[in-house]
Amino acid sequence: xxxxxxxxxxxIDRFIIEQEAKFPEATGELSGILYDLAVxxxxxxxxxxxxxxxxxxxxxxxxxxxxxxxxxxxxxxxxIITKAMDHGGRLCAMASEEEEGIxxxxxxxxxxxxxxxFDPLDGSxxxxxxxxVGTIFSVLRRITPGTGNGTVEDMLQPGFTQVAAGYVIYGSxxxxxxxxGHGAHGxxxxxxxxxxxxxxxxxxxxxxxxYLSVNDSYERYWSEPVRALMRRYxxxxxxxxxxxxRYVGSLVADFHRNLxxxxxxxxxxxxxxxxxxxxxxxxxxxxxxxQEQAGGxxxxxxxxxxxxxxxxxHQRSPLFLGSKADVETAAAMLQAER
Ligand code: AHM
Ligand code: MG
Numbered sequence: 001x002x003x004x005x006x007x008x009x010x011x012i013d014r015f016i017i018e019q020e021a022k023f024p025e026a027t028g029e030l031s032g033i034l035y036d037l038a039v040x041x042x043x044x045x046x047x048x049x050x051x052x053x054x055x056x057x058x059x060x061x062x063x064x065x066x067x068x069x070x071x072x073x074x075x076x077x078x079x080i081i082t083k084a085m086d087h088g089g090r091l092c093a094m095a096s097e098e099e100e101g102i103x104x105x106x107x108x109x110x111x112x113x114x115x116x117x118f119d120p121l122d123g124s125x126x127x128x129x130x131x132x133v134g135t136i137f138s139v140l141r142r143i144t145p146g147t148g149n150g151t152v153e154d155m156l157q158p159g160f161t162q163v164a165a166g167y168v169i170y171g172s173x174x175x176x177x178x179x180x181g182h183g184a185h186g187x188x189x190x191x192x193x194x195x196x197x198x199x200x201x202x203x204x205x206x207x208x209x210x211y212l213s214v215n216d217s218y219e220r221y222w223s224e225p226v227r228a229l230m231r232r233y234x235x236x237x238x239x240x241x242x243x244x245x246r247y248v249g250s251l252v253a254d255f256h257r258n259l260x261x262x263x264x265x266x267x268x269x270x271x272x273x274x275x276x277x278x279x280x281x282x283x284x285x286x287x288x289x290x291q292e293q294a295g296g297x298x299x300x301x302x303x304x305x306x307x308x309x310x311x312x313x314h315q316r317s318p319l320f321l322g323s324k325a326d327v328e329t330a331a332a333m334l335q336a337e338r
Contacts, residue, residue: 012176012187012196019182023157026084029090029112030164033139038187038196040084041135041168041176044077044121048170051127073127077120077135091116092142093150095313097282102313104149111147114163115140115154119282121191123250132171134252138286139164155313159285159306166286167250177203177290178257184259184293198297203259205294212243213254213264221270226250229333233264243326251278255287255321259294264322264330268301275316280308284317297327301334307338 013035020031051073078098085091086105090112094103097119105111118137126133142154143162166178174189176196186200212233219227230238235242243263248254254265268274278284288298288305298305298321308317320330 007154010198012028012198015185015187015198019180022182029114030139030180032088033085033090033114033116034164034166034180036084036088036090037081037137037166037178037184038176040081040193041174042189042196043080044135044168045170045174047073047076047080048121048127048276052130064101072124074121074124074237077124081120081135081137085116088112090114091150092148093154094118095152095155095281096120097122097279097314097322102150102152102155110323111149113142115142115150116282117155117286119279122252122283123248126248126250131248131250132253133166133250134170134256136252136286137166138162138281138289140239150314153229155281156310158309159280159288162285162289162306165289167252167255167290169256171253171256175199175256177259179291179293181289181292184290202258202262203294205259205291205296206262206323207295208246208325209258209261210264211246211258211261213247213258213263214245214266214268215247215249216245218268218270222268223337225334225337226268226270229330230266232333233266240329251283251287254311255291258322259291259296262323264320264326266321267319269318273316276318277316278319280305280310280315280317281313284319284321286320291321296322297324298322299327299331301330301337325327 016031016034020026020073050119078096087109091110091114094116121133123133125184140157144151144153168176175186177186185202188198188199189196231237232239233243267278269276291298301318320327
């Protein structure tokens, strides 16, 4: 836990406001969005913490009708974020990995100048087996004129235009990490007071990593350059020390470990999924922004990921995300594919 010199604890609220104060032109709207997201994260955390109990109750309930009303946690998380964010007057639209179209701001509320994209509960298939899951979010400034609801056009902006991004990991503790382009900062939820406290200011990721996160059951579908890259990471071509393979299969958990310990998360294109699996707007761009702010890098195998101009809301992208030297190796070795 980080204390100020006057020994006061730095809450996420205080940190956000102190950051905002460095920019006299700031209106406080972005700060409000971040703080509302932190509140939503606490609500989701409390649900996730009881997931095993909810499942037990759900199974029992299904025998006596009430089970019909049991919602899956990813649906609940989606609803929590939507309801926490739709009325503050700061957003003009939202989009979620869980919903096909954009989520409009209800007519009774004012619209603001930002849009929010989010994956409410990434890796939710892991919940049943008590593996960490996460929430990922990205904030963009609207580009369409007017003061009414935003449009898909406001969402289809390249990652480098993000004004804020972050994730929440519901792991052995709950942590929120975010950036507004001035470093990546991590906050740990203190359950005894129900507040996120600054625990990881100015996260820096090692230049070269020790962890490789990849699902190599897809090896038979990879291109030859991708296979050669994986052999390189494993030290099989004697060009580098072998990396340690660690794959949770929950992006936020794999990402968080590699961000702190150094390494690379890889989800390449394969012959079955030519754009990989992960979504550019809800998963790849926000984590790329954090990674770059921590001194790392992110590529789609062809170019800097945050330079990709999206064409669809639910667009997928190959992902090479991690320590700078390891992402550069990917970019160099995959040139053969272009
Ligand atoms: P989801 O958005 O449906 O939860 O899927 C995303 C998850 C990521 O958390 C994880 O990195 C990836 O899917 C794992 O995919 P695979 O099982 O193909 O390795
Ligand atoms: Mg997801």
